[in-house]
Amino acid sequence: MSDATRLLIIDDDEFFCQVTARAMTRRGYEVEVARDEAQALSVARSHRPELITLDLKLEQSSGLKLLPELIDLLPETRIVVLTGYSSIATAVEAIKLGAVNYLCKPADADEILNAFTRESGDPGTEISDNPPSVNRLTWEHIQKVLNEHDGNISSTARALGMHRRTLQRKLQKRPVKR
Incomplete structure (x- = not known):
């Protein structure tokens, strides 16, 4: 061994x-x-x-x-x-x-x-002066709702009020930069 x-x-x-x-x-x-x-x-x-x-x-x-x-x-x-x-x-x-x-x-x-x-956080981590973009906030919101619906695309699309295929297209894209 x-x-x-x-x-x-x-x-x-x-x-x-x-x-x-x-x-x-x-x-x-x-x-x-x-x-x-x-x-x-x-x-x-x-x-x-x-x-x-x-x-x-x-x-x-x-x-x-x-x-x-x-x-x-x-x-x-x-x-x-x-x-x-x-x-x-x-x-x-x-x-x-x-x-x-x-x-x-x-x-x-x-x-x-x-x-x-790494055992602990880094209090010296830089904090951005700019807030996240609207596209980034949208991406993160979609991820949060997707997680709340256990990865179920149809259920997430209903919760977000969008068509399932639209959500699938959004999820296939890379996350937007901050």
Whole structure:
């Protein structure tokens, strides 16, 4: 049995998984990859990782739904949520659900490893002089309502008073910059 720290990467992006797994292996980690919820739970049971990176938006499910299951299965494991679709609402929920940190993609191996070890907040974090744009606020509101409806697109569209296809188009776009 290896003394290397075990890391599980849960992400549906094959390229991201390959690049991150290779970088972490070079740093001495024993890496496993899972591409969906079922595979993630199976690998977590057998591999027993000490560290997990969890994509927020998996192809068929939400990382926020998987997070409590992973914590119940492996309570000592440190989990960092990674996403290309960041919002304040999902960041808050991820931390409330037990993630030790939340990172926006793209994040490199060093940033990810730093996120696992960072124990406290940084009071020196810069506060922007400019408020978020209306488009950014809209994106974050959609993410909040989507989270409240457990990722259900139809239910979220009804709550927002918009057509389901319009909401789907908005969700396929990258989040707007602040």
